Amino acid sequence: MIFMLLAESVVSSGFSQALVQRSEALTSDDTSTIFYVNVAYGLAIYALLYFSAPLIAQFYGEPELVEIARLLFLVIIINSLAVVVRAQLLIKVDFKSQAIAAAIATVISAGAGLYLAKSGYDYWAFVWMLLLRALVQTICLWLFTRWIPKLVFSLDSFKSLFFFGSNLIIAGFISTLVNNIYIALVGKYYNAASVGYFTQATNLTNFLAQFITSTMQGVSYPVLTSIKMERERLIAAYRKIIQLTMLVSLPALIGFSAVAQEFVHLFLGEQWLSAVPIIQILCFARAITPISAVSMSILNVIGRSDLFLKVDLVKLPVTVGTLLVAVNFGIEAVAVAVVINVLISFLINSYFPGKYFDFGALAQLNSTKNYFIAAAIMFIGVGLLGFSEEWYWLCMKVGVGSVVYFSMLILLKDPIFLGMAFRFVKRARLQ
Template identity: 25%
Template sequence: MSELRTRAVLGIVWSSVHRFGSMIISFLGNIVLTRLLSPEDFGVIGMMMVFIAICNTLIDGGLASALIQKDQVDDIDYSTVFSWNLAISVFFYITLFFTADSISAFYNINQLNDILKVLGLVLLINSLYLVQVNQLMRQLNFKLLALINIAGNLSGVIISIFLAYLGWGVWSLVVKNLTTSVVIAIFCFTLGSWKPSFGFSIKSFKELFGFGSFVLLANLAETIYVNIQALIIGKVFSADQLGYYTQAKKLEEVPTKGLAAVVNQVSFPVFSRLQNDLSKVREGLRNNIKAITFINFPLMFWLIIIAKPLIILLFTERWIDSVPFFQIFCVWGMLYALNTLNTNIVKSLGMGSLYFTIQVGKRVVGLVIIFFGLRFGIMGLMWGVASAAYLSFFVNAFILGKLIGYGIICQIRDVFGSLTCSIIVGILVYFFTPFLHTSTIIIDITLISIAYLALYIGISYLTKSSGLNIYLNVFKRLFRR
């Protein structure tokens, strides 16, 4: 148990390096690209990524999660998944290739035809290294995974900036995605311990697909739900609006999805190892929730307050229409990592059918809310997305109350302190912001940030916040070493 705990802690550290490192590289590159490309360019690539994301989910087939969740995995299991991924990726690329013209006509943008045919090659490349990535995750070898992904993202960003400077427009973003995938594939093949083979076992496939099929359907529902927002905006409104939406989402995802990705990458394999001891699962989940919300809640409130000057500073005033999108994304983002943790517990316990039922049920209701919100325009759609996230929390917590005895009341009680403190500090800083205003945006952001951080840490210390105590105890153990 102590060895697993040590590997889990190291996993969190390297997974953080992986996720935040890759996202920061993409984020910094994105800042440069917004000065070289138009909102329409980002909107066009956003339209195409809807179809790429759905195909990637279908290619994975839930088998990756099955590999991680399974107690004992042998070479034939890996080979079976590799062969399946490769075969199905070829099928979906051919499908995209011959439907590209129809998709272009759907959006009424002619250049989408060629873009999708080239961008679709990402499906083939990704299928080559999915097994190696999941083997590294299963081994909790997040250090190598971090180095590989950072190298891939850095290569893609550098080349895309160079091409955008030369005037390639939206094609620089296409090449960025292709370059990132190619570099990751090369490093996985050269540094990974498992080498691809084309063996295939019907027995292995049935065992893996028994659990993976439910994860696939749940992930498919999630992918469609997330990406249908971009599809609706691109079709009903405009490429420009989708560009503002896309940039706001990318900015919000740096902290939100970065944190959630770390949680997802480490918690799933770790809790899978503990699935036979529910008391340890419950205690681990509780500590994770306290630690995550202590950071995530104040972070989102802070970003809402500084949204306008932050976007002007990073992307220039040309992107100011992204501000309301970004603020609503932050409201939604408060619960993203929390929801990820809760749903991971269901997967970790091997309850694939229940996981599928929960996810699909939430997303069907979420789509109803989104389409209802669409009646009030694009902001109505956005608030529908945010509302659905809060509904998901109550559903997830209710289910965990039944499974491990850690339900809605318990979870609200554990996050109440961080939430209340974040709201109080957010209100105080918001009303005092005019007194901190100067003639320089970066100074304004710095003063607001210092004031927010000082108040939040101060109040948390005085109220003996359990979230703060978790981090203080971690630092104490580190210094003792």
């Protein structure tokens, strides 16, 4: 999975955003050219990983990984076919089609995975589930866009998009490496139980953070790109997106940390309770991950993918250094290292926004202080309720946390939340 994610970053990270960034002047030659480039990348990377599978298996000391990897890496080729059609939906700000495609793919692949697991296919059930999900989602995206590439390859289109896209490809690879190097080394140096706890904690917290990040970036990137030539509007929109991101991110992740024990006990079982401290630590790291992603996204909006790459290069030695120290002190120390790296990354990511838009780290924190205060009080309030194994207790904690968080925003007279609440009430009355 780690090697697949690294390969996916090379195929999907750069040219998709390059197409969106160029949306106002995009031609059919551009889209067709990038389609063929991405497919070629996918095939080349698959070939490389196919022959590297024995080395991957040797690294982990698991011979079974050779066959698993060679089949699972087909996802890279499948996803390379969807890069251009996904970009076209982003340009149109069509998230409904993307959501429907993802939902259909998830339901079908999950059903198939459960059937295979119950039929005794063991870990192959997961492999086929992931393959089927990628295939179904790609087919759905093509059906929604109804786009057919032209039989043309424009060297001019390739050259004009390559500089922007290549920087993002390298940056995406580094970012993926940074985000997953923890799991890679945990798998190498700790026992299977520790790997399971850390991986489960990472998956749960990353899912929440990535869902928020992808949603906010998916909406904001094409919108910000459309006003990139209007500096004042761009800065105002960027500031509001930062605030909206933290309005959602902080209660979701800090709230999940507060109910982690109940969630794990009810949904995963008692055997996973050792993962709770790791989940709670990682929640604090992932709570500010979306805001860092928005700070990086604004660099792409203004066409400075070179700065995007520089920022990721700066973060790499910091991440590796803290990790190499942390692995000597246990699995929870590795989780703490993640928190430290996320905080450092936030400061690094906000440097150029501070330089170009006068909206750096301190300005971002100041504009979102209400959400930090409300989330902190919510966390304390929910924590005082204690622990119970009953379903209703988890529901009660979520309800209490929501009431406390939104009540605090009302008391703090937060303009973003009050504005949203006012529009919601007004719309409800009209209906």
